[in-house]
Amino acid sequence: MRRIQLSIKNKLIIYFLISILLPTTIISIIFYTRSSEIITDKINLSIVKNLSSVESILLQKLDSINDFSVLMALNPELQHIISSPQPDNADGIIDEIVKLDRILDSYYLSDFSALTKTALYPKLFVVNRPQYKNVNITDKVFDISAVENQKWYSQLPNQLTIVGTDHITMFGKKIQTMKIAKKLVALRAADMAPYAALLTTDIDANFFVDLLKNYKITPGSSISLLNADGDVLLSSDLSPDGPHSVKDSEVIRKLVKDMHDQAEQSHMDHIDGKPMLISTNYIVPLKWTILSLTPLNEVNIEQKKLNQIMVFVIVICMLFALLTALVLSGNISKPILALVKSMSTIEHGNFDIKLRYRKKDEFGILFEQYKQMMEKIKDLVERLYVSEVSKKEAELQAKDAELKALQAQINPHFLYNALDSINLYAMRYNVPNISDMVSSLSNFFRYGLSKGKSIITLNDEKKHVESYLEIQKMRFGGKLNYTLDFPNDILQCLTVKLILQPLVENSIIHGIQKVEGEGWIRLSVVKQGEKLQISISDNGAGANVEEMHEMLDFESHTSKSFGTRNVNERIKRLFGMKYGVRFYINEGGGLTSVVEIPILWTMEGYHVEDGIS
Structure with a gap:
């Protein structure tokens, strides 16, 4: 097969394009990979910060509710009622209910909800007041039997506790709420502060839904609140009353559990066949989990835009590189071809060369040096001979140098032989100290002289x-x-x-x-x-x-x-x-x-x- 011969101009163009294309491709791949990692990490960090902010706001809200509950629990009139025994007559029962209802209204009407920036709906369930069931004049005061059969009541601790989601009806409208309960004790009772009432506070769930929506990282992402069992309480992507695709997803529960077990905050996985960035934040006091689901295709939107710009810039750079290669290869190959043509005339013995190059660059220097070299070669060819006298003189100098080198070797050898003889006599007459010293001295001179070497x-x-x-x-x-x-x-x-x-x-x-x-x-x-x-x-x-x-x-x-x-x-x-x-x-x-x-x-x-x- 005939080998393809490329001119120096074409080779320069190919080499130049390869030198541009290869590093540009490598840099682009590295840039794409690294930028994808950086963008994902930054979004992941933003998600983690957002989930931490949601946690902080939730805990601040609970602190406000706790302050509200403590303030209400210390109300003198309320303490007087729950510390006293049940009245004997119906008028006394009604009077108690009216007073308690007025107390709850006073806190509600005093706009205590402004402190928590959302509506609060308090209710009171009094212990040892079975007669309250017979009076239906308020929707805020009840006997404790109204909640005793609830599952959450049997597991209720003494401190402020989030019960879960619930529904209440206000002005004929059904509202989803987050219910919080706190046990109240009778501070004025003769006993040691016995359990006297249960205060529940319902918070409008729209507050939490809006909070979760505000901290979504992308339009298609969602943030949900999960309880300790992995059930979704509230979510940002659908209304609180509507169904939620995550609520019954065993896949999500398993992923969250695995992430908790491995102490991971972020994880990439597929949900319903779609790649998702899954992030969680565990709220220790509540034993809740804040779950964020972000589609990866939305995470990579900025990356795709950046890639398009990068491809456009690479194409422009390649076109510019091609144009530059054409101009540069022409400027380099033209003087080289002129020099090659001149050399071909020298092969025939013609040393009278004529080269014209007016630019003051490296080629100009090369042409000038080439002319001078040809002149010197021409002169040397005309004057080439060797003087016999110079030859003989060089030979005598070489022999003299050999003689001096031989003499330089004789003295060390004489010294080594003398020391070896002394060492032999010392060993023969059993004088080891002299033998050791002579051996060391011999080695000392041998390594010191080193056959005339300085290195x-x-x-x-x-x-x-x-x-x-x-x-x-x-x-x-x-x-x-x-x-x-x-x-x-x-x-x-x-x-x-x-x-x-x-x-x-x-x-x-x-x-x-x-x-x-x-x-x-x-x-x-x-x-x-x-x-x-x-x-x-x-x-x-x-x-x-x-x-x-x-x-x-x-x-x-x-x-x-x-x-x-x-x-x-x-x-x-x-x-x-x-x-x-x-x-x-x-x-x-x-x-x-x-x-x-x-x-x-x-x-x-x-x-x-x-x-x-």
């Missing part, structure tokens, strides 16, 4: 300083103790040769020797980002850190500071000014020298004449 591995540097410490240990005995902590994973890192031994020598001479008792030196290596920090700590006499840092100044030339300054200069010269040696005072006494070098596995990019790369 070695951290492992070789460790062995070199360890040999030095072994020799000093034999010299000082128990006065000198040392530890080395070098992680295995950094032993093959590269470093400048002889950077640790001078610092260890300073710790011994200027630190350990100047104090009484046992001395210790600890060497440790840690990684700090792209750096290695090599610490040499001692418990010696310490030093003035400021003077030590001044000593590292290039202008300081005291013989005392030569070794340390040399280490610092070599590190900075090779690796840069941000590396080198620093000094710190130890809290328990002594000094810590810290060497910072880069973590390197190869010397590529660094100029090293005799190192490894």
Whole structure:
């Protein structure tokens, strides 16, 4: 199959479009996913806040009703009646009922409902007043037997309690209400405040329905109040008197129960085949649940609008990118083709080129450099020859360099052979101390010389300083103790040769020797980002850190500071000014020298004449 050949202009157009289309697509997908999550989370947060607001208003309403009930319970005339025994005659019974009815009317007519911002309908059920059943002059005062057979009455606690929804008739109109009950005690009775009456307060349910409607997050969402059994008491999407699709839904009850068990406030699920965002808020004092159902298609309306705008912007950007690619590819390919044409003439030996490009851009620089290069090539072709004298001179210099390198190797080998002979005699005559010292000294020189290399591995540097410490240990005995902590994973890192031994020598001479008792030196290596920090700590006499840092100044030339300054200069010269040696005072006494070098596995990019790369 013949391979399709594309011109550089077409390739530039394709590459440019891909470079625009690919990131734009990725960004669009990420933006769509993330924006959907953000919008859903924000709506979910708004729903949670709305449900919390509904809870707060409901609890405030109950507090107001409780204040109303307490105020009524403390009414002196009402307390006098419920604390007294039942009158003996019918006139006394009627007089009590009239007074109680007037008391209830006085609170209702005093517009106490303005405090709660909705209508209140109080009723009183008095204990031990069976004769009240025979008097039908009010719809607010009754004997307790009127409610004793109600299911909720047997479970009624002493505090203010929401009984549930109910219906009352006012002015010939049936009104759905939320009924709240509170037991009243006779404070003036001879007994210890016996149960004397039951006060119920009916609140117009339209208040709760309007409250739920006001906190709907979308037009199609609904908010419902569920009791402890999961039954819907009131809802925002239909009138209180009408049927409600959630009321008999076992699916909703199960979802709410599962969310309560898992302590979830929000959950996504399908109801009647429609995806819904389900949110709940549990009212602990009431043991009620506020349930919010929000269709996901309404949640994503803003997302859909945003997607349409995004698609429109992407199409415009692609058209603009295509136009830009055409112009840009033409400006790039035209000078390149001119340069290719010029090169084809050079193949035939014609170095007299004529290129015209008037723009002062990169192509202009390239054309100018190309012309100069061709002129130089032409000149070199005309003058190309090699001087025999220069060749011989170069050969002599190379042989001289080889001779010097050979001589540099002879002296270390002679030294190693001599030390090995001393070690052999020490072992033959059973003098282990001399043998150990000679072995350490041999290792010290071997690692120190490193075959003439200036760059070695951290492992070789460790062995070199360890040999030095072994020799000093034999010299000082128990006065000198040392530890080395070098992680295995950094032993093959590269470093400048002889950077640790001078610092260890300073710790011994200027630190350990100047104090009484046992001395210790600890060497440790840690990684700090792209750096290695090599610490040499001692418990010696310490030093003035400021003077030590001044000593590292290039202008300081005291013989005392030569070794340390040399280490610092070599590190900075090779690796840069941000590396080198620093000094710190130890809290328990002594000094810590810290060497910072880069973590390197190869010397590529660094100029090293005799190192490894």
